[in-house]
Amino acid sequence: MRSPDIERVRANAYKVATPAPEGDGTLEWDSTTIVVVRVDAGTVSGVGWTYADASCVPLIEGKLASTIAGKPLVDVPACWTAMQRAIRNLGRAGLVSCALSAVDVALWDAAARWLDLPVSRLLGRVHERVDVYGSGGFTTLSEPELADQLEGWVRRQQIPRVKIKIGESWGSETARDLDRIMLAREVIGDDAALYVDANGAYTIGQANRLLGPLRAADVTWFEEPVSSDDLAGLGQLRSPGGPDIAAGEYGYDLPYFARMLPVVDCLQIDVTRCGGFTEWRRAAALAAAANREVSAHCAPNLSAHAGVATPNFRHIEWFADHDRIEKLFFDGCLDPAGGTVSPSLSAPGHGLTLRADVAAEYSV
Numbered sequence: 001m002r003s004p005d006i007e008r009v010r011a012n013a014y015k016v017a018t019p020a021p022e023g024d025g026t027l028e029w030d031s032t033t034i035v036v037v038r039v040d041a042g043t044v045s046g047v048g049w050t051y052a053d054a055s056c057v058p059l060i061e062g063k064l065a066s067t068i069a070g071k072p073l074v075d076v077p078a079c080w081t082a083m084q085r086a087i088r089n090l091g092r093a094g095l096v097s098c099a100l101s102a103v104d105v106a107l108w109d110a111a112a113r114w115l116d117l118p119v120s121r122l123l124g125r126v127h128e129r130v131d132v133y134g135s136g137g138f139t140t141l142s143e144p145e146l147a148d149q150l151e152g153w154v155r156r157q158q159i160p161r162v163k164i165k166i167g168e169s170w171g172s173e174t175a176r177d178l179d180r181i182m183l184a185r186e187v188i189g190d191d192a193a194l195y196v197d198a199n200g201a202y203t204i205g206q207a208n209r210l211l212g213p214l215r216a217a218d219v220t221w222f223e224e225p226v227s228s229d230d231l232a233g234l235g236q237l238r239s240p241g242g243p244d245i246a247a248g249e250y251g252y253d254l255p256y257f258a259r260m261l262p263v264v265d266c267l268q269i270d271v272t273r274c275g276g277f278t279e280w281r282r283a284a285a286l287a288a289a290a291n292r293e294v295s296a297h298c299a300p301n302l303s304a305h306a307g308v309a310t311p312n313f314r315h316i317e318w319f320a321d322h323d324r325i326e327k328l329f330f331d332g333c334l335d336p337a338g339g340t341v342s343p344s345l346s347a348p349g350h351g352l353t354l355r356a357d358v359a360a361e362y363s364v
Contacts, residue, residue, distance in 0.1 A: 003074040004042025004114065009065035009103060011037045013054035014362040016325050023140040025167025025201030032321050033364065034329070035060070035098070036354060039106040041073040046110025047354050050272040051299065051322065052098035054364045059099045063087065068103070073114060076107045080278040097252035097275055104276025105302060109349040119350045120343045123277060123309035129342035130307040132300070133195060136320035137164025143183055149320070150187045157337045161193040161315065163221065167201025174206065178213055185217045195221035196243075202226055204233040211239065219243050223268070228260070235263035249273070249297040257283045261290040266314055270297040271306050280306045288312045298322050301333050304343045305350055316341070326352070329359050 017031045035056045036049045050056065067086040068079045083100055090096050112122045134153030137146060146164065153159040164184050166177040184194055196219055202210070207225035214222060222243040226233040228250055238245045248268035251257050253275065261267060267287045271280050284306075287294045293314040296303030300323055303316045318336045327333050330352040334341040344351050 003072040003111075004044070005070050006039060006041045006068050006073055006079070006107075008040040009037065009060065009068065009106075010040075011035060011057045011060040011102070012359070013057050013364040014329070014359050015054075015364050016328070016362050018321065019324075021140055022138045022321070023168075024138060024165040024197065025199040026170060027199065028140070032325060034325055035102055036329075036359065037102040037106040038354075039073075039103070039110045041110055041114070044073075044110050044114045046106040046108070046113060046349060047352065048102045048105030048107070048109060048276070049299075049302075050098040050102040052095055052272075056095055056099040056102070059090075059096065060103060063090070064099060064103050068107075073107070074111045076104070076111055077278055079107055080104050080276065084275070093252040093256075098273055101272045101274060101276040101279075104278050105271065105350075108277045113349040116348050118305070118343055118345055118347060119277070120305040120308045121345065123281070123305065125308050126311050127308040127313065129340040130304065130313055131161065131315040131340055132159060132318040132336045133161030133163055133193070133315055134159045134320075134336075135163045135197075135298075135317045137162070137180075137184070139165050139168040143180070146180060147183065147187045150184055154188045154192050159318070159336055159339045160191065161195065161339065162188055163195035163197055163223070163317070165199065166196045167198030169201075171198070171201040171203065171206050174210070177210075181213070181217050181219065190218070193221070194219050195223065197223035198225050200224045200227040200230075204230070204236060207233070207237055211237070211241075211243075214243055215241060221246055221266075223247065224249075231259060231263050234260075238263070238265060246295065248294075251283065254279065254282055254286065257286050261287060261292055264292070267292050267294045268297045268317075269294050269306075270299065271302050272299045273297075277306060281309075284310045284312060299326075300336070300341075301326050301330070301352055302350060304334055304341050308343060329355055331355060
């Protein structure tokens with residue numbers, strides 16, 4: 001049976017306010033923008049998205065849409081290659097890659113729906129389910145608020161892995177960072193895994209001095225202790241006693257991941273930034289060749305499909321902001337309670353349906 005051709009690509013941006021101002025070691029924000037793409041081909045449609053600026057919309061509806069119009073829907077890698085070549089003079093990294101990612105995800109969703117398969121099965125499923133960790137712990141939270149969020153994950157949702165933000169004010173509040181780590185360990189108990197994310201706030205000296213206290217608190221994951229551009233610094237912080245050094249969320253192309261692999265213990269990949277499911281598979285293969293596991297950065301309901309289709313997969317960051325937005329915008333979201341998720345084998349595509357009426361309320 002012949003595949004339908006791609007007929008139309010549309011995009012819309014939506015801005016969703018946070019419940020309260022949020023922050024990490026190097027940034028503060030009060031809203032999140034999601035750019036949603038719809039691809040139409042014959043009788044099926046697919047939806048993809050990225051968490052990026054609204055300026056992605058004209059790029060998607062212009063350059064990218066015209067590049068893949070008329071191509072067979074099921075030839076997703078061919079469409080991806082055509083788009084990647086078309087954006088050469090625009091610069092691959094950053095917003096261009098986010099736009100490419102959203103279209104690629106929508107193409108995989110539409111192709112899987114046309115074939116009546118889940119995206120995870122079309123990608124090649126290898127795991128029945130994958131682990132998740134609760135992620136938030138913003139530096140803007142008070143101690144009672146932080147404790148409540150941690151208890152929500154570990155006690156109420158039974159998620160045995162959690163991550164908090166540290167590196168407050170570009171690493172200038174290390175005493176408070178350590179207090180919050182101790183509080184987190186006290187709240188979650190000894191049986192749950194504790195991770196920290198500095199978002200590149202520390203100098204190499206500061207990060208080195210924190211390794212001892214982190215080990216004492218049994219912190220097993222230290223994300224972006226220094227800038228992810230400081231490859232030498234990341235490499236210096238790796239040690240047999242841990243914690244694992246992690247980075248990679250700002251990877252927008254394959255050469256970036258190749259440079260990152262020698263200096264991290266676990267490579268992070270964001271399916272809505274890296275180039276979609278198509279580039280995810282190549283980045284994960286690079287990691288496997290280097291004997292590294294990969295972890296999914298954010299976009300949890302899309303990351304689940306990539307995760308179960310990746311042999312060397314560790315876990316998904318179940319990020320509070322994205323969890324809230326995806327539950328608001330889409331029917332069919334996964335439930336992380338219990339600490340694992342398993343994309344449906346009966347729902348075609350990625351299994352999520354946009355609530356257009358709800359989304360419209362947040363249109364930019």
